[in-house]
Amino acid sequence: MTLHHPIARLGDLTRDEVADAAAHSVLVLPIGAVEQHGPHLPLRTDTLLAETVATAAVEACSGTVPAVLAPVMPYGNSEHHLFAGAASLRPATLAAVLGDLVRSLHTTGFQRFFLVNGHGGNDETVRLVSKSIVTELPVAVGTVNYWQAGSSAEPVPDGADVPGHAGWWETSLVLAVRPELVRTENAPSEPLGARGLYSYEPVPGLNVQMRGEWARSGGTTDPAAAADPGAGRRMLNERTAGVAEALTRFHELTREQQTR
Known part of the structure; x- marks a missing residue:
């Protein structure tokens, strides 16, 4: 059966298409967060950027890596700054949710999972899940923090903290993707x-x-007024290339180990 989608998106496929794709495909799951990002960025900044990079990476690998893109997991662990709108899962809850997603999708037939993390507060939990689930199930799990993927040649202004939080870097990225969501007049x-x-x-x-x-610092790491959408596009392209490289390498390393 042929999948009639430029990207195979899990939520858009039928049950028969999923059954055909699962055994040989990598299930790509972006993971974000809902939390404050200063007075100028939306609460879903991490979710937006994780989904954007994961989608672009799957597109970039479409000719070489059989992948199915899952809907983004919009909630993460933001317990470390529970103020100004954070909608947080405790680490144990996040681990349970991610573990249940892998277990249920493995029952469907998926054997390889690639988690694209968009929020620093999720990092330890995502890696812990990847280590523990492979002792329980015959699966392979890869994880990548999108902001650490690839290399960057983009000049960084003095005083900018990369990747930081709600500063020059993240604001530049959101300006490149969804400029209408940035309250530029409020950018510190x-x-x-x-x-x-x-x-x-x-x-x-x-x-x-x-x-x-977090509250004492004002909820940001560095000023954002100098954020630039052109720099944001270039940095997104660099991070997308890095995630695509990681996804390709994960596929190469694990495709011979399916169904053990």
Whole structure:
């Protein structure tokens, strides 16, 4: 049976098309979050960018990697800054949801899963799920944080924190994808508060978390007024190329290990 879709989107396929595709395809699942992104970006920024990059990467690999793109998982772990609109899952809940999605889709016939994460707060949980589920099921799981994929030649303005949070980098990306969602008149030109301890390593390898740090910092890592949609498009293309490379390599490494 031929799939009549430029990209095989899980939610658009029939049950027969899914049955035909599952065994040889990689199930690609973007994962985002709903949380504050300063006074100028929408709460679904992480979800929007994860879905955008995952979709573009699947398109880029369409001739070489058989993939089925799942609907984006819009909620993630934002417990570390529960203010100003965060809709958060606890890490255990997020792990349970992701695990259940893999289990149910494996029952359908999928054996390979590629998780594209769009939110830093999800990172540890996504990787933990990937490690634990393969001890339970005969599956292969790849994970990638889209902002870490690929390399970038784009000049970074002084004071910008890349990738940061709701600063120059993320604002540039959203301007490139959905400019109408950016309240440019509200984009801060100065820091909104003291630099949060979460945003840097005081000494190499040291991570510090303290209650209330996100609210104290104003909820952003760096000013966003200089954000540029042209830079955003170039950086999105670089990250998409990186995720596409990761997806291709995952396919190559796992296609001989199906159905064990």
